[in-house]
Structures are given as C-alpha cells and as structure tokens.
Amino acid sequence: MNSEIILANINQLVQINNAEAYFLESILISRPFRQDELIINSGDIARYVMFVNAGYIMSFYTDADGNDHVVQFAAQNWWSGDLFSLSDHPRTIYSTKGLTEGELLLLPRSAQEELFSRFPKFERYFRISFQNSLIRQQMRLIEGYTLTAEERYIKFQEKFPTIDRYIAQKYIASYLGMTPEFLSRTRKKILSK
Amino acid sequence: MNSEIILANINQLVQINNAEAYFLESILISRPFRQDELIINSGDIARYVMFVNAGYIMSFYTDADGNDHVVQFAAQNWWSGDLFSLSDHPRTIYSTKGLTEGELLLLPRSAQEELFSRFPKFERYFRISFQNSLIRQQMRLIEGYTLTAEERYIKFQEKFPTIDRYIAQKYIASYLGMTPEFLSRTRKKILSK
DNA sequence: CGTCTATTTGAATGTACTCAAAAGCGGTGG
DNA sequence: CCACCGCTTTTGAGTACATTCAAATAGACG
Numbered sequence: 434m435n436s437e438i439i440l441a442n443i444n445q446l447v448q449i450n451n452a453e454a455y456f457l458e459s460i461l462i463s464r465p466f467r468q469d470e471l472i473i474n475s476g477d478i479a480r481y482v483m484f485v486n487a488g489y490i491m492s493f494y495t496d497a498d499g500n501d502h503v504v505q506f507a508a509q510n511w512w513s514g515d516l517f518s519l520s521d522h523p524r525t526i527y528s529t530k531g532l533t534e535g536e537l538l539l540l541p542r543s544a545q546e547e548l549f550s551r552f553p554k555f556e557r558y559f560r561i562s563f564q565n566s567l568i569r570q571q572m573r574l575i576e577g578y579t580l581t582a583e584e585r586y587i588k589f590q591e592k593f594p595t596i597d598r599y600i601a602q603k604y605i606a607s608y609l610g611m612t613p614e615f616l617s618r619t620r621k622k623i624l625s626k
Numbered sequence: 627m628n629s630e631i632i633l634a635n636i637n638q639l640v641q642i643n644n645a646e647a648y649f650l651e652s653i654l655i656s657r658p659f660r661q662d663e664l665i666i667n668s669g670d671i672a673r674y675v676m677f678v679n680a681g682y683i684m685s686f687y688t689d690a691d692g693n694d695h696v697v698q699f700a701a702q703n704w705w706s707g708d709l710f711s712l713s714d715h716p717r718t719i720y721s722t723k724g725l726t727e728g729e730l731l732l733l734p735r736s737a738q739e740e741l742f743s744r745f746p747k748f749e750r751y752f753r754i755s756f757q758n759s760l761i762r763q764q765m766r767l768i769e770g771y772t773l774t775a776e777e778r779y780i781k782f783q784e785k786f787p788t789i790d791r792y793i794a795q796k797y798i799a800s801y802l803g804m805t806p807e808f809l810s811r812t813r814k815k816i817l818s819k
Numbered sequence: 820c821g822t823c824t825a826t827t828t829g830a831a832t833g834t835a836c837t838c839a840a841a842a843g844c845g846g847t848g849g
Numbered sequence: 850c851c852a853c854c855g856c857t858t859t860t861g862a863g864t865a866c867a868t869t870c871a872a873a874t875a876g877a878c879g
Contacts, residue, residue, distance in 0.1 A: 563760055567760050602858070614835095617860085775866080794824095795825075796825070806827095807868080807870095824876085826876090827874065831869085837863085839860105843856100846854085
C-alpha cells in the first residue's frame with residue numbers, strides 16, 4: 434500500500450517514528466473506488482474513518498423530504514467519515530460517493546482503540562485535526578449566515594479553484610445552500626462582470 | 627476552588643484518578659465574572675481555554691463592517707474559547723461577554739502541553755470533546771442552510787428553553803443568523819398560533 | 820422623571836425560491 | 850452516423866422569505 438501521503442500528513446502535526454508508522458500501515462485498508470460509485474450508503478454501519486489517498490469524494494445526507502444535502506467535498510489528503518456514527522450511533526446518516534476514480538485508506542473503527550492506547554501520539558494527531566476542522570466549520574457557519582449566495586460561491590471558487598471540473602453544478606449548489614437554478618443565474622451574473 | 631462540575635464532565639468521557647484530578651485542579655484558575663462584563667476582547671492574546679463553572683457567557687465576533695455576530699452561547703458545564711487562536715494564531719478573533727454573573731475555570735494554554743504529555747487521558751478527553759462539537763457544528767451548518775428563520779428559532783427554543791431569560795433578543799437573532807426585526811415578527815407570528 | 824437602549828411596527832425593497840419549459844450534453848442503440 | 854433518451858443546466862415569470870430604513874413604543878436604570 435502507498436501510505437506516503439497519509440504519513441506526511443500526520444507528520445505535519447506530530448512526529449511519528451518507524452514503529453508507529455508501521456503499526457498504522459498494518460491496520461489501514463486500501464479501498465479503490467470508481468467515478469459515481471456509492472461507497473457508503475446512509476444507514477450502513479460505520480466501520481471506518483476514511484482518508485482520501487487519491488481522487489475526489491463527497492458526503493451528503495438525505496433529509497425527511499428526500500432532498501440531498503452535500504456536507505463535504507474531500508480531495509486527496511483529506512479525512513472524511515461520519516463522526517456522528519463514530520461516537521454514539523452505529524449507523525451513518527451520510528452517504529459517500531466517488532466523484533472521480535481514486536483510492537481511500539480505511540482506518541477501521543475496531544482498530545482505533547488499540548491505535549490510540551498503544552500510541553497516544555495518534556490520539557494527539559486526531560485531537561489537533563478535529564480542533565482544526567472545528568475552526569474551519571465555525572468559519573463556514575458564520576459565512577453561511579453572513580454572506581449572500583453570490584459571495585459564498587466566490588469564496589468557494591477561491592478555495593477549490595479546480596474542483597468544478599469534477600462536480601456537477603447542482604452538488605456545488607447544494608454544498609453552498611442554494612438551489613441549482615439560483616447558482617446558474619449567479620454564475621451568469623459573475624461572468625458578465 | 628469548586629471543581630466538582632468539571633471533574634464530573636470529564637469523567638463522563640474518560641475515567642480519571644486522583645492524581646490526574648489533582649494535577650488538573652492545580653493548573654485551573656478561577657475567574658469570576660459579572661453580568662455584561664467583557665471577559666475577553668477580540669485581539670487579546672488567547673492564553674486560556676474556558677470552562678463555565680456557573681452562569682452564562684457568549685462569544686461573538688465583529689466583522690469588517692463593524693457588525694457583531696454571536697458564535698456561541700455557553701452555559702454551566704460547557705467549554706468555550708477561541709480554538710482558532712489556540713492553534714496557529716496567538717490572538718483571538720472572538721470576544722467573550724458575561725450574560726449573567728458567574729465563574730469560569732481557566733485552563734492556561736501554557737500548561738496544556740504538560741497536562742497532555744503527563745496524562746494522555748486528557749488529550750483523549752479533548753479529542754472526544756472536539757469530535758462531539760464537530761458533530762453538533764455540522765448539524766447546525768446543515769440546519770442553517772436548510773431551515774427557514776422560523777424553524778431555526780423553534781429549534782433554538784427547544785434546545786435552550788430557559789436561556790431567553792438571560793439573553794437580549796438581538797443576540798439570539800444574531801446567533802440564528804437573522805435581523806432582530808425579523809425575529810420580533812417571527813415570535814409574534816408563532817405566539818398567535 | 821428623563822435618558823438610553825431594546826423591541827415592535829410599518830412600508831418598500833431585495834434576495835432567493837418554486838414551478839415550468841426550453842436548451843444543452845453525453846451515452847446508447849439502431 | 851444520427852436519433853433518441855435521460856439528466857443537467859439555463860431561462861422566464863411569479864412568489865415568498867427576509868432585509869433595510871424609519872418611526873413609534875416599551876423597559877431598565879439612575
């Protein structure tokens with residue numbers, strides 16, 4: 434398995450030695466995926482946290498009215514996975530879909546306990562990771578309340594300048610909390626400037 | 627110092643022994659606050675993470691146009707504090723204000739490192755705490771995009787049924803991402819049902 | 820009682836949504 | 850190779866949700 438990317442990612446936050454790297458590699462599972470493949474379906478038992486080793490994926494959830502809401506896009510070098518189900522609830526509320534072909538590295542929930550207790554450094558790594566995610570999430574929340582749809586789209590473009598090659602516009606609209614029709618109009622308006 | 631509440635809170639996620647409890651107590655600082663007191667001003671150096679031992683506080687940030695946005699209300703038994711400044715940035719972007727009189731327990735940033743390395747159990751505690759916060763934050767994000775202002779206010783009331791005794795309506799409006807005028811109309815509409 | 824701020828009410832406006840229809844686009848099969 | 854299908858995107862018209870600005874009312878505090 435090619436674990437260069439994930440090891441480099443971890444090493445940015447904590448320094449891990451060979452024994453630690455080796456143990457991590459021993460519990461990771463490679464999971465290739467194809468474009469448009471439904472990798473995880475909501476209601477599945479959440480057995481893994483996922484690291485994107487190559488390609489693009491997205492997570493979304495389906496509300497009571499049957500509408501999908503995109504929660505996250507994840508590119509190479511990102512973690513994904515339903516934290517909700519990883520704490521109390523055994524089943525995911527989110528689905529995960531491949532946007533391109535690519536590869537996930539799966540960290541089994543069943544091995545997490547041993548990983549953390551044998552090597553507390555990984556616990557630290559995830560503590561810092563969650564902390565960083567929380568910061569980003571908090572910013573996104575404020576932006577969602579504060580900015581107009583147009584401003585949110587412009588920010589999105591700055592953050593993910595190339596991702597729209599892989600993603601249908603309606604998913605971007607969903608991620609940004611607006612209708613596809615309105616995103617279409619918004620794009621037209623921006624282009625005409 | 628009365629550290630019953632914080633110890634009980636921690637014990638819900640990890641089992642700590644006397645030595646661990648004792649060390650934690652030795653680094654916590656009591657910080658009473660009064661109603662309307664500005665406890666932390668944005669731009670201050672973020673030296674502490676705060677635990678609410680009694681009373682209510684709120685965190686807010688002031689945008690480029692000078693408008694305040696309420697980010698969080700915290701009641702007894704909640705953590706607060708600017709995570710952003712606790713990672714890379716030394717200065718807070720949020721301000722914190724007392725909504726009632728009360729007491730904070732401050733965990734100094736300078737002691738965090740020692741706490742975590744001597745007792746990894748606390749690192750675990752914060753890992754799980756951040757994870758849980760992230761879940762809640764993610765839900766709030768989706769709700770912010772999906773629900774109408776009226777629905778958000780109803781959810782807020784269910785979640786904090788008594789808090790409006792302590793908080794000016796304009797702060798609730800800010801937290802929920804709407805204008806005070808519109809919240810006023812919304813409340814009237816709900817009452818007339 | 821007067822002052823200061825928060826809340827309410829009113830009217831006009833803007834932002835974003837809904838529903839419906841047309842246009843575009845990629846794939847499949849004849 | 851082209852015609853058709855299914856799906857996404859665009860365009861249009863009408864509507865609803867929420868904001869802005871302004872003024873009136875209510876409440877808290879000295």
